[in-house]
Amino acid sequence: MELQPPPTTATKLSELDGAAADEDDLSPIEEVRLTVTNADDPSLPVWTFRMWFLGLLSCGLLSFLNQFFAYRTEPLVITQITVQVATLPIGRFMAVALPEAKFRIPGLGPRLFSLNPGPFNMKEHVLISIFANAGSAFGSGSAYGVGIVNIIKAFYHRGISFFAGWLLIITTQVLGYGWAGLLRKYVVEPAHMWWPATLVQVSLFRALHEREEQRMSRAKFFLIALICSFSWYAVPGYLFSTLTNISWVCWAFSNSVTAQQIGSGMQGLGLGALTLDWTAVASFLFSPLICPFFAIVNVFAGYALIIYVVIPIAYWGFNLYSANIFPIFSSHLFTVQGERYNITAIVNDKFELDIPKYEEQGQIHLSMFFALTYGFGFATIASTLTHVAFFYGREIYERYRASHKGKADIHTKLMRRYKDIPSWWFHLLLVVTLVVSLALCIFLNDEVQMPWWGLVFGSALAFIFTLPISIITATTNQTPGLNIITEYIMGVILPGRPIANVCFKTYGYISMAQAVSFLSDFKLGHYMKIPPRSMFLVQFIGTILAGTINIAVAWWLLNSVTNICQDDLLPPDSPWTCPGDRVFFDASVIWGLVGPRRIFGQLGNYRDMNWFFLGGAIGPIIVWLLHKAFPKQSWIPLINLPVLLGATGMMPPATPLNYNAWVLVGTVFNFFIFRYRKQWWQRYNYVLSAALDAGTAFMAVLLYFSLGMENKGMTWWGTHGEHCELAACPTAKGVKVDGCPVH
Numbered sequence: 001m002e003l004q005p006p007p008t009t010a011t012k013l014s015e016l017d018g019a020a021a022d023e024d025d026l027s028p029i030e031e032v033r034l035t036v037t038n039a040d041d042p043s044l045p046v047w048t049f050r051m052w053f054l055g056l057l058s059c060g061l062l063s064f065l066n067q068f069f070a071y072r073t074e075p076l077v078i079t080q081i082t083v084q085v086a087t088l089p090i091g092r093f094m095a096v097a098l099p100e101a102k103f104r105i106p107g108l109g110p111r112l113f114s115l116n117p118g119p120f121n122m123k124e125h126v127l128i129s130i131f132a133n134a135g136s137a138f139g140s141g142s143a144y145g146v147g148i149v150n151i152i153k154a155f156y157h158r159g160i161s162f163f164a165g166w167l168l169i170i171t172t173q174v175l176g177y178g179w180a181g182l183l184r185k186y187v188v189e190p191a192h193m194w195w196p197a198t199l200v201q202v203s204l205f206r207a208l209h210e211r212e213e214q215r216m217s218r219a220k221f222f223l224i225a226l227i228c229s230f231s232w233y234a235v236p237g238y239l240f241s242t243l244t245n246i247s248w249v250c251w252a253f254s255n256s257v258t259a260q261q262i263g264s265g266m267q268g269l270g271l272g273a274l275t276l277d278w279t280a281v282a283s284f285l286f287s288p289l290i291c292p293f294f295a296i297v298n299v300f301a302g303y304a305l306i307i308y309v310v311i312p313i314a315y316w317g318f319n320l321y322s323a324n325i326f327p328i329f330s331s332h333l334f335t336v337q338g339e340r341y342n343i344t345a346i347v348n349d350k351f352e353l354d355i356p357k358y359e360e361q362g363q364i365h366l367s368m369f370f371a372l373t374y375g376f377g378f379a380t381i382a383s384t385l386t387h388v389a390f391f392y393g394r395e396i397y398e399r400y401r402a403s404h405k406g407k408a409d410i411h412t413k414l415m416r417r418y419k420d421i422p423s424w425w426f427h428l429l430l431v432v433t434l435v436v437s438l439a440l441c442i443f444l445n446d447e448v449q450m451p452w453w454g455l456v457f458g459s460a461l462a463f464i465f466t467l468p469i470s471i472i473t474a475t476t477n478q479t480p481g482l483n484i485i486t487e488y489i490m491g492v493i494l495p496g497r498p499i500a501n502v503c504f505k506t507y508g509y510i511s512m513a514q515a516v517s518f519l520s521d522f523k524l525g526h527y528m529k530i531p532p533r534s535m536f537l538v539q540f541i542g543t544i545l546a547g548t549i550n551i552a553v554a555w556w557l558l559n560s561v562t563n564i565c566q567d568d569l570l571p572p573d574s575p576w577t578c579p580g581d582r583v584f585f586d587a588s589v590i591w592g593l594v595g596p597r598r599i600f601g602q603l604g605n606y607r608d609m610n611w612f613f614l615g616g617a618i619g620p621i622i623v624w625l626l627h628k629a630f631p632k633q634s635w636i637p638l639i640n641l642p643v644l645l646g647a648t649g650m651m652p653p654a655t656p657l658n659y660n661a662w663v664l665v666g667t668v669f670n671f672f673i674f675r676y677r678k679q680w681w682q683r684y685n686y687v688l689s690a691a692l693d694a695g696t697a698f699m700a701v702l703l704y705f706s707l708g709m710e711n712k713g714m715t716w717w718g719t720h721g722e723h724c725e726l727a728a729c730p731t732a733k734g735v736k737v738d739g740c741p742v743h
Contacts, residue, residue, distance in 0.1 A: 025409060025410040025413065026038070026409065026410055027191050027194070027409045027410065027411065028191055028192060028409070029191065029192070029194040031194070031196065031199055032191075032194050032199065032411075032527075035199045035202050035203055036199070036202055036411065036527045037206070038410045038411075038414075040414045040417075040529040042417050042418070042529075044121045044122075044123050044124075045117045045118065045121070045124070046123045046124055046127055046530065046531060046534050047534065048117055048124055049098070049115045049116075050091055050094045050095070050098075050116075050120060050124055051124045051127050051128055051131075053094075054087050054090060054091060054094075054128045055127060055128045055131030055132065055538065055542070056131070056545070058083045058087060058128055058129075058131060058132035059131050059132050059134065059542045059545050059546055060545060060549055061132075062078050062083065062132050062133075062546075063142065063545070063546040063549035063550055063553075064549055064553055065078050065697050065701065066078055066142045067142045067146065067549070067550045067553040067554060068553055068557070068701065068704075069279075069697070069700070070142055070146075070578075070580060070581075071150075071557055071561075071564060071565070071576050071577075071578045071581070072279075072575040072576065072577070072700075073244075073574075073575050073576075073577045073579060074244060074277065074279035074280045074283045074575070074658075075279075075283050075284070075579070075580060076278075076279045076282055076283060076693065076696060076697055076700070077282070077283075077286055078693050078694065078697055079286055079287065079290070079693065080129050080132060080133040080201070081201075081204065081287075081290055081686055081689060081690055082689075082690040082693045082694055083128065083129050083132040083133070084125070084129050084201070084204055084205065084208065084686075084690070085208070085218070085222055085686060085687050085690035085691070086222070086690055086694055087125065087128050087129075088120075088125065088208050088209075088218075088219065089219035089222065089223075091120035091124065091125065091128070092119075092120045092219075094116070094120065095116060095118070095119050095120040098115045098116035099114075099115055099116060100114055100115075100116045101114065101115075102114045122205055122206075122209050122528065123528065123529070123530055125205060125208075125209070126205060126524065126525065126528045126530055127530060127534060127535075127538050129201075130521050130524070130525065130530075130535065130538055130539060130542070131538045131539075131541075131542045132542070133521070133542075134521075134538065134539045134540075134541075134542025134543045134545075134546055142546075142550045143169045143172070143173055143546065143547045143550045143551075144172065144506055144510040144513075145165075145168045145169040145172045145173070145506050145510070145547075146165075146169060146550050146551060146554050147502070147580070147581055147584040148160075148165075148168060148448075148499065148502050148503060148506065149165040149168075149169075149551065149554055149555075149558075150554060150558065150565070150578065150581045150584070151498075151502070151581060151584055151585040151588055152499065153558045154558055154564055154565040154566070154578065154581065155343070155565060155581070155582075155585040156343075156344065156347060156351070156498070156585075157344060158351060159447075160447045160448075161444075161447060162551070162555055164440065164444045164447045164448065165551050165554075165555075166547070166548065166551050167436065167440050167444075168440065168448060168503070168506075169547045169550060169551050170543075170544060170547045170548075171433050171436055171437040171440065171507075172506045172507055172510055172511055172514070173511075173514055173543050173546075173547050174429065174433045174540075174543060174544075175430070175433045175434070175437065175459065175462070175507065175511040175514075176462070176510070176511040176512065176513070176514025176515035176517070176518060177426075177429065177514070177515070177518055177539065177540065177543065178426055178429050178430030178433055178434075178515075179430075179462060179463055179466045179511065179512065179515035180426075180466075180514075180515040180516075180518035180519045180522065181421070181423075181425070181426025181427075181429065181430070182426055182427075182430070183466060183467050183470060183515070183519065184421075184519065184522055186467065186470075186471075187467070187470045187471060187474050187519055187523075188519060188522045188523050188526055189408070189412050189415075189526070190412075191408070191409035191411070191412065192475070193470075193471065193474040193475065193523070194474065194475070194523075195473070195474045195519075195520055195523040195524075197520060198520060198523050198524045198527060199527075200290070201524055202524070202527050202528065204686055205528065207682070207683075207686075218683065218684065218687050221684050221687055221688075221691075222687050222690065222691050223691075225687070225688050225691030225692065225695070226691040226694055226695040227695065228691075228695070229278065229691055229692045229694070229695025229696050229699075230695035230696070230698055230699045231695075231699075232695075233277070233278070233279075233695065233696045233699040233700060233703075234699055234703065235276075236275075236276055236277035236279075237277070237279075237696075237699060237700055237703050238703050238707065238713075238714065239714065239718075240718040240719070241573050241718065241719045241721070242717070242718045242719065242720070242721065242722065242723070243275070243276040243277060243718075244275055244276075244277040244279070244280050244722075245265045245266050245273065245275060245277075245280065245657050245721070245722040246265075246273065246274040246275060246276070246722070247260075247263050247264050247265045247266070247268075247270070247272070247273045247657075247722045247723070247724050248263070248272060248273075248274075249262060249263020249264075249271060249272050249273075250263050250264055250722065250723050250724035250726075250727065251723060254723075255726075255741075256726070257726045257727075257729045257731055257740070257741065258731060260724045260725075260726040260727040260729075261327075261328045261329075261726075261727050261729075261731075263724065263727075264329075264722060264724035264727035265655060265656055265657025265660065265722060265724075266655050266657055266721075266722055266724065266727070267327065267329050267330065267655075267724060267727035267728045268328060268329055268656070268724065268727040269307055269308065269311065269312070269328070269329065269656055270307070270655065270656025270657050270659070270660055271308075271656075273656060273657045273660055273722075274660070274661070275657055275660075275661045278692050278693075278696045279696055279700070280657055280658060280661055281658075281661040281662055281665050282662075282692070282693065283654065283658050284650045284653065284654035284658050285299075285650060285654065285658060285659070285662045287689040287692070287693060288662045288663070288665045288666030288669065288670070289665070289666070289669050289670070289685055289686065289688060289689035289692075290686060290689055291666055291670065292670060293666070293667070293670040293671045293674065295643075296662075296663060296666040296667060296670060296671075298640055298643040298644060298647065299643065299647045299659075299663070300647075300659075300663045301644060301647070302643060302644035302645060302646070302647025302648065303647045303648055303659050303663070305644065305647075306372070306376065306647065306648050307648065307656060307659075310372065311328070311368060311369055311372065314368050314372065315328050315368045320368065320371075321365070321366075321368065321371060321605060321606070322336075322365075322732070323367075323368035324730055324731045324732040325337075325338040325365075325730050325732045325735055326338055326365060326366070326367045326368070326730055327367050327727070327728045327729065327730060328367065328368060328369060328727075329367060329369045329655070329656075329727075330367040330369070330370065330652075330728065331367075331370055331579070331582050331583050331586055331652035331653065332367070332582075332586075333364050333365070333366065333586060333589060333590075334364070334365045334366070334367070335361060335362055335365065336362050336363065336365060337735070338730050338732070338735045338737055339737070340568070341361065341364055341365075342361065343585075343589055343593070345357055345361060346358045346361060346593070346594075347498075347593065351449065351497070351498070351499065352496045352497055352593075353495070353496035353593050353594060353595075358594070358598075363598070363599075363604065363605055364589070364590070364594055364598075364599060365605060366606070369651075369652075370586075370652065371606055371609065373648065373651060373652070374484075374590075374600075374606070374609055375609040375612040376612065376645050376646070376648065376649075377484050377612075377646075377649065378484065378609060378610065378612040378613045378616060379612040379613065379615055379616030379619070379645045380481070380616060380642055380645045380646035380649060381480065381481065381482065381484060381485060381613070381616065382612075382613045382614070382615075382616035382617035383616035383617065383619050383620050383641045383642045383645055384480040384481070384642040384646075385480060385617070386616075386617050386618075386619075386620045386621055387620035387623075387640070387641060387642050388472050388480070390620055390621060390624040391620070391624060391637070392472070392475065395475060396471055396472065396475050411526060411527060411529075412526075414529055415526055415529060415532070418529075418531040418532060418533075419531070419532070419533055420532050420533075421532045421533055421535075421536050425536065429540075434455075434459065437455050437459075437507070438452055438455060441454070441455050447499075448499060448500070448503050449497045449498075449499040449500035449503065450499070450500040450503040450504055450507075451494075451500070454490065454494070454500060454503070454504050454507075455507055457504075457508070458486070458504050458505075458507035458508030458511075459507060459508070459511070461486065461508045461509075461512075462507070462508050462509070462511045462512040462515070465482060465512050466512045466515045466516065469482075469512060469516055470515070470516050470519050473516055473520070474519075474523070479513075479516060481646075481649070482509050482512070483505055483509045483510075485509075486504060486505045486508040486509045487501060487505050487587060487591035487592075487596075488591065488596055489504075490504040490505070490508075490591070490592070491590075491591040491592060491595045491596040491597075492595070492596060492597065495592070495594070495595025495596075495597060495598075496592075496593065496595060497592055497593075498588040498589060498592035498593040499588070499592070500592065501588060501591050501592025501593075502584070502587070502588050502592060518539060521535070521539060522535060557576075561576050563576075564576045564578065565577065565578035565581055565582065567582075572720050572721040573713070573719045573720055573721055579652065579653030579654075580653045582652070582653060583652050583653050616641070616645060619641045619645075620641050620642075623636065623637075623639050623641065669681070669685060670685075673685070725739060726740065726741070728740075729741070
């Protein structure tokens, strides 16, 4: 989706130089030629007071808000696009208000500096956005390693020092930066490595910096929408919280377990569930306003197939794995009697599996939905690999070969004007990070559990997979998720140690994901002609600052909110249920503490789920063969099994309520408004998304500091959740669960 007409300077170099580019210098990728300008102004200042002030402020604010919201039932992720939109009017205001006087800084020679070197320019804006996004992989909001601290303190009720947690977070984030530096010349500089997702950012930057001629400027629209979003969130966020999850089927059938299982948006299938709360719309799947409609359709098709066809057949039709003994939709772990599994009872003093206590309590059982989630997760991993290999294998190979044999395009030539980053910067950073990580594993092993060889093994996996995964992402915009594979491997090698398992996953998979995210930012800087050394420092400083704020906010909330993450001990309307950390904790139990052999292996109940690996691998091959057999049928290659099978990849912790709202809002804006009011969409769609995110976030923080910390809440029907208490009940006869009728 183009945000503006193709550049009129498509066949020229920098207009300042007046040098004409040869036709062969243009990018070989049409999308890049239509979106990225071939002009550059090297004289534009980037190391400005405005950049540092807004960059540090944005990084700190986003790190605080995203970590703060990560614990809430509907976690709102403030994205990079919000920063892009929100900082533009502030930057322009600073360009008008700051003094232009020049001065010298002692110790930096005769060079003159100014707080206001001229108009707020696009390069400053890009660096501010990259600064703000430096601490999260693919816009995830916060450092992944914080989840380890959360499950140790809030779920296992054990201890970890602040210093060990900080080291764990910083090293896992920076390690990925080291991989990115080593591979930058292979997947950033070559023109055939074009990173499709970055073109959305390029389009938005160029659209925001166009001259404002209409009466309703983007800045004015942003301010109005921000105020409306800020004001409205007081209703679902405090006064009438039931508006967050309107499950009217439960209200109509208040005594029916089956009806509430079908209608509950939080604990059931969510049929008819609605929301008037932006946090529920944008939680987990991010803002639907920035997702293209074809992706929304793919996600909806897979979601509807799994939730409204596969799950009901498995639960009510075949009663697979005695499904009716357990809730239909839950991320909790259960005993064979349908009771919550007491995880802390099977952990010994060494923070390892107590086998006698485990055998006494019995095997772990999952809800039907949670079990199938893992099965579809297996299928998604396998199908992604075969889908990319068969549908994009030749293209990836040809583009990778062309990236070595082909000559530099116009963007790479323009970037050669700037000083490159010395390789030893990355080598030193990588060596120091690995040494500190080894020290963490050796000297603080009682807190992180992972042996030194686990770090070496995980780092080797990350290094091996970063290049192929980066190439796949750079050419197809698909990033295979290998997190379950890393959990599975460590669970087989070293069962019984939950923290070692999640640490291995973080060092092995997340450092790779972080590297791919960094490389994507490097490509954005490449297209926007940002000096490489500026990119390096902004990303590095932003990563350290964001990780430090993440752990500080986590530490504060974990020690100040009573019973945080314990949804069975919290009030029914409490927002501090930590849905993401609940799933992270369950994964640590399944793969680490108990181990895959006792759940998905010969000693477990769910060994048949391993067949999903085979089915997922074969599926894309069948689609590819059909495409070759019937090449005129254009709909066949549109069957994207990784997207369909992975549609519910965020569930849990996401719920049907989130998916219903996301699909509905996304369809309205990215189909109807995009098709019938394209000029409005082009001008205001992303601005509206940013305003909704920012306004909701600011009101939520204000409510917490003004009312939440003092426990000043309202109590009436409209603040008691979604009123679907029976949705979490089993339907099997004779099973007794507190608060549920016995059939």
